[in-house]
Amino acid sequence: MTDKTSIKEALVQYGISPSRPRLAILEYLRTHCTHPTADEIFHDLKEAVPTLSLTTVYNTLKLFAEKGLCLSLTINEKQVCYDGHTHPHGHLLCSRCGKVYDIERSEMPMEPSENYICGHRITEVHYYYKGICSKCLPDDMAS
Amino acid sequence: MTDKTSIKEALVQYGISPSRPRLAILEYLRTHCTHPTADEIFHDLKEAVPTLSLTTVYNTLKLFAEKGLCLSLTINEKQVCYDGHTHPHGHLLCSRCGKVYDIERSEMPMEPSENYICGHRITEVHYYYKGICSKCLPDDMAS
DNA sequence: GTGCTTGCAAATCGTTTGCAATAGC
DNA sequence: GCTATTGCAAACGATTTGCAAGCAC
Numbered sequence: 001m002t003d004k005t006s007i008k009e010a011l012v013q014y015g016i017s018p019s020r021p022r023l024a025i026l027e028y029l030r031t032h033c034t035h036p037t038a039d040e041i042f043h044d045l046k047e048a049v050p051t052l053s054l055t056t057v058y059n060t061l062k063l064f065a066e067k068g069l070c071l072s073l074t075i076n077e078k079q080v081c082y083d084g085h086t087h088p089h090g091h092l093l094c095s096r097c098g099k100v101y102d103i104e105r106s107e108m109p110m111e112p113s114e115n116y117i118c119g120h121r122i123t124e125v126h127y128y129y130k131g132i133c134s135k136c137l138p139d140d141m142a143s
Numbered sequence: 144m145t146d147k148t149s150i151k152e153a154l155v156q157y158g159i160s161p162s163r164p165r166l167a168i169l170e171y172l173r174t175h176c177t178h179p180t181a182d183e184i185f186h187d188l189k190e191a192v193p194t195l196s197l198t199t200v201y202n203t204l205k206l207f208a209e210k211g212l213c214l215s216l217t218i219n220e221k222q223v224c225y226d227g228h229t230h231p232h233g234h235l236l237c238s239r240c241g242k243v244y245d246i247e248r249s250e251m252p253m254e255p256s257e258n259y260i261c262g263h264r265i266t267e268v269h270y271y272y273k274g275i276c277s278k279c280l281p282d283d284m285a286s
Numbered sequence: 287g288t289g290c291t292t293g294c295a296a297a298t299c300g301t302t303t304g305c306a307a308t309a310g311c
Numbered sequence: 312g313c314t315a316t317t318g319c320a321a322a323c324g325a326t327t328t329g330c331a332a333g334c335a336c
Contacts, residue, residue: 053293074220119277127270134262196318
């Protein structure tokens with residue numbers, strides 16, 4: 001249960017002033033595990049926040065990602081999607097339906113063994129699979 | 144040393160007829176470890192293959208990736224880049240200069256432990272870091 | 287009223303598509 | 312000659328940018 005107060009607190013804590021669109025977008029991210037795109041968030045929030053613009057959604061997501069309030073995932077070639085759950089975890093992209101699933105498995109090393117590898121400084125670890133999701137598997141067999 | 148003959152053989156082996164642009168693009172991919180974009184390949188090959196078009200580069204790379212002759216990497220938000228080395232390995236994207244480096248480390252599990260995970264069928268494993276590359280580190284410290 | 291935030295419209299740019307010209311067997 | 316391949320120009324679509332209007336303290 002993510003209540004409005006904690007959403008606001010999170011924004012303040014990350015040094016972001018809690019405007020109405022920002023509250024709405026962060027709440028959306030925290031209550032959906034669908035890895036939405038900017039456009040999906042825009043469409044879903046348009047009703048509740050009628051003045052919202054797609055530009056604001058883009059700008060806000062960019063701000064959140066920079067500040068570490070969300071992850072931006074570039075798994076899909078076409079568009080960036082966002083994940084409000086920032087603890088280290090992996091993903092699966094279904095090549096058939098395009099959905100992105102969270103995957104948490106012990107064999108996924110989501111932390112680098114060292115901060116520096118081959119002389120490069122590591123700041124983020126990304127791990128994902130591509131495949132066919134369980135929902136699409138029957139259709140995939142058929143075709 | 145990747146000779147012309149083996150390039151041609153590889154194309155034929157993967158069921159692709161060895162046209163001049165295709166030979167040039169595959170040779171480029173095999174002799175460069177820079178993870179080039181379509182545009183970079185186009186610019187670099189334009190001189191040697193003057194009739195080459197950017198469209199053909201895009202189409203050819205797509206074809207190669209589908210047939211398994213190269214990997215398409217969606218690490219960078221802006222554009223897809225390609226890797227002619229298809230053995231399982233990881234990457235590092237430098238947030239400062241944008242270059243992509245190959246990373247091969249024993250702790251990177253580039254094969255899934257099972258073909259099916261959480262009911263989903265796994266076909267590809269992608270593992271990459273984001274960070275600051277060794278060349279950019281001094282500049283990064285300074286700024 | 288000052289500065290941050292928003293939202294519209296237009297621009298940008300990587301990528302794809304339609305289709306006619308071309309090349310290779 | 313037939314078929315696959317190429318390449319131009321135009322379309323497309325996600326994202327960014329410029330800028331004026333709005334809001335909050």
